[in-house]
Each structure stands twice: as C-alpha cells, then as structure tokens.
Amino acid sequence: MSIINCENRMFSAVQPSGMPTLGNYLGAIRNWVKSQEKFNCIFMLADLHTITVRQNPEEFRKNIIEAYALFLACGINTSKTPFFIQSHVSAHSELAWILDCYTQFGELSRMTQFKDKSKKYANDVNAGLFCYPVLMAGDILLYKSKYVPVGADQKQHVELTRDVAQRFNNIYGDTFILPEPFIPEVGARVMSLQEPTKKMSKSDANANGYIAILDSPDIIMKKFKRAVTDSEAKVEYKEGKDGVNNLMGIYSAITGKSLEEIESEFDGKGYGVFKTKVAEVVIEELRPIQEKFKDYINNIDYIKECYKKSDDIAREIADETVKEVKQKVGFVL
Numbered sequence: 001m002s003i004i005n006c007e008n009r010m011f012s013a014v015q016p017s018g019m020p021t022l023g024n025y026l027g028a029i030r031n032w033v034k035s036q037e038k039f040n041c042i043f044m045l046a047d048l049h050t051i052t053v054r055q056n057p058e059e060f061r062k063n064i065i066e067a068y069a070l071f072l073a074c075g076i077n078t079s080k081t082p083f084f085i086q087s088h089v090s091a092h093s094e095l096a097w098i099l100d101c102y103t104q105f106g107e108l109s110r111m112t113q114f115k116d117k118s119k120k121y122a123n124d125v126n127a128g129l130f131c132y133p134v135l136m137a138g139d140i141l142l143y144k145s146k147y148v149p150v151g152a153d154q155k156q157h158v159e160l161t162r163d164v165a166q167r168f169n170n171i172y173g174d175t176f177i178l179p180e181p182f183i184p185e186v187g188a189r190v191m192s193l194q195e196p197t198k199k200m201s202k203s204d205a206n207a208n209g210y211i212a213i214l215d216s217p218d219i220i221m222k223k224f225k226r227a228v229t230d231s232e233a234k235v236e237y238k239e240g241k242d243g244v245n246n247l248m249g250i251y252s253a254i255t256g257k258s259l260e261e262i263e264s265e266f267d268g269k270g271y272g273v274f275k276t277k278v279a280e281v282v283i284e285e286l287r288p289i290q291e292k293f294k295d296y297i298n299n300i301d302y303i304k305e306c307y308k309k310s311d312d313i314a315r316e317i318a319d320e321t322v323k324e325v326k327q328k329v330g331f332v333l
C-alpha cells in the first residue's frame, strides 16, 4: 500500500480527559464530522497525551469509552473514517522518541500550552507535559497529513510540527508532508462562561465555566443564565465585552447568523432574553447527540468493533512511516 497517496489527508485528535465541551464541539468535533465528505480523514482519541496529567485509572477508562461513544454520536462514521485509540498503535510512542531527538529544548519552552499547564499543575511538571507537542507532531506526521482541524489553541503545536518535519526532511530528504492547521472561522475559541478571558476547558475546576456536551437542558440553561457579562446591558460585539462577545460567538457558530444580525436581533433587549436564547439554541444543537450517545454507550461491543477495525488501519499506515523513518535515520532493520 502506498502511504504517499494521501493528498487530501486530514488528521486530528482529542484527549479523553473528561467529557468534551461545547468548545471542543464548535472548535473541533463539528468540523471533523463535516470534513468526512471532503477529505481523506483519520481521527484519534489521544489517550497517551492525557496521562501528562495524573489520571484515576477507573475514571480514565470510563472517559475513553464515553468520549469514543460521544464522537460516534456526533457523527463520526467509522465505515468511512478510521477513528482509533492512540495507545493501541505503538508507532506513536516510537516516533515521538525519535522526533524528540530532532526538537530543541528552546522550541518546547516557548509553547504557551506548556507554560499554562505547568502553572496549573505546578506540583507535577513532568517530562511528558514538556514533550507533549512532539508526541502530537508524531501523530500528525505518521499519517502524512496535510490538514489538521483544531481550535486556535493548538495552532502553535501544528507550527512546531511543520518545523520539526522540515528539519527532518532537510537532513534525510522528503519524508514528511508539512501540515497546515485548519481553524474554523467561528467557534475556534469558545471562552469560559465564568472567566471569559480564558478558553472553555473540560478540565476547568469550576463546572459553571463550561458546557459539557452531555449536560442536561436544565443545567445548560442554568449555566448560561449565570454566565459572566457586564453592566452595559447591550448585546454588542466590542472590545472589553468578553463575556458578551463569547455568547455572541457561540450563538453565531450555531445559528450561522453574523454578529451584525445578532446585534439587531437583540437590540433593546436585555441580557436575560439573550442568554435564554443562546441556551435554547445550544440545547437544540446538543439534543440529538445526547440521544444517540445513550444508544452507543449501551452497546460496548459495537464500540469495540469500531475502534478495533480503525486501530488496524491506523497501525498499517503508521508502521510503514516508522519503518521509513528508521531506515533513513540509519537503524538496522
């Protein structure tokens, strides 16, 4: 099989670090689902990435299966699109080590996510947290992927991937394809509902800051009603109005309406009406996903069947890339 035949390949991954949020959905998952028609997609649950932060084994296993079921519920169709589990394909760990040796300490020190996470998890700044972008570079490069749909926070990691790939290609000749981040125009950066200058994150200690995709309609309504705004009581997209801007961004990403249209829709209406409406469109968007999730999560055999066949496809492609890399570096095969 020729792995170079991947002109239109798209690759992406999400960590099973908890129940995915509305930010994950609008910034990443929704794009994956749409892209299945147009691109040659491969998607992955990045479980090796998740252990950069200490996990409780039982919860971790549950999160992996739930995240998998949720992606099926969102519309990933494994008959067409392999959706595999990273730790099942050993080539990821193997290429990560090799690429570590082609990545500079200085480059990794500049990664904003590392800086943020090493503050957040100050008592466990482990080497995995530091080297995580190299593992991610390997994920992308193994599949010779051109397009990488991610939220804005991952752009820097895709750029690092290009640098490492270019460096390797310069030494050993064309091996890797240089990937491009594929960032949605709306929804690329959904912010916390409680601290709208920070991105919405599933690992936020304050559950009011995020909408989990499986939150019930009641909870979603409550969280939006509590969302931090300002004292102007005017639905307007403007610098300094982070909370309102965020809610407008969410509303726009779901309804397809422009910011101007939203401003006139809520002209003269208070934040109460606006927040209720945003909550309602989010509830309706998530409702069919929540219903399908219930079916998938109760069918563990089907989930296993989906990831096993996907693992096999991924393994075949990834092993071939690792072999090529090892041969070029000078290992004896």
Ligand code: ATP
Residues within 6 Å of the ligand: 013, 014, 015, 016, 017, 021, 023, 024, 025, 026, 027, 028, 029, 149, 150, 151, 152, 153, 154, 187, 188, 189, 190, 191, 199, 200, 201, 202, 203, 204
């Ligand atoms: P964690 O809280 O564990 O760091 P996370 O919620 O940031 O996780 P990831 O699993 O790291 O989510 O990200 C999965 C995908 O979702 C990535 O493509 C990422 O860019 C995107 N994403 C994450 N958070 C947001 C957000 N708030 N807005 C838009 N896209 C997001």
Ligand code: LTN
Residues within 6 Å of the ligand: 011, 012, 013, 014, 015, 046, 049, 135, 136, 139, 140, 148, 149, 150, 154
């Ligand atoms: N680092 C990403 C998840 C991730 C990823 C990847 C995304 C792991 N490997 C490869 C795109 C391509 C994150 O935390 N959001």
